[in-house]
Amino acid sequence: DTEVTQTPKHLVMGMTNKKSLKCEQHMGHRAMYWYKQKAKKPPELMFVYSYEKLSINESVPSRFSPECPNSSLLNLHLHALQPEDSALYLCASSQPPGGSGELFFGEGSRLTVL
């Protein structure tokens, strides 16, 4: 069973739409991550939440807005995206935050911006 669950698996949106990606983890981890991955490239870190607080924002454009309602949930709100934002968006969790813990990934949400 996948212990990091992402929804939706696929999302198509126009440049004027507002949508959200959701992630839930069931491992009791206290750090959650958003990564963006383009084809044939490695995952690129976007945001890190540690104990429900934003600890890292890798200079991500404001059209991406993260939210961590509780220790199990992580959202990524999307607004006014560009076609170049089309990618696989990966959620991950780890324990302990910022330490030696392995990252466990969800299956990803594949986003297409028209």
Place this chain on the structure above:
Amino acid sequence: QKEVEQNSGPLSVPEGAIASLNCTYSDRVSQSFFWYRQYSGKSPELIMSIYSNGDKEDGRFTAQLNKASQYVSLLIRDSQPSDSATYLCAVGGQNFVFGPGTRLSVLP
């Protein structure tokens, strides 16, 4: 800025051979190192973690770490076609960083 480099691919090996994947990292104080496997269109899957100098074996996989040389490697013994994937080296810490990946093809 933490950097992770991997040997350029693609790497092709015949079935049953040993595949050797290499990785170097720039941050001398890094303490945790990981190998992920990623099939096309799928998310990365953790296959090995290593924290101490030396070798760590898990089934057909052996990870090797040399902190003095800032070098991590992954050996895959008795390679199978199902091992064909991209292998990502990662360095842990607050900002978990991935290398560019090495694509491995195991030829039947």
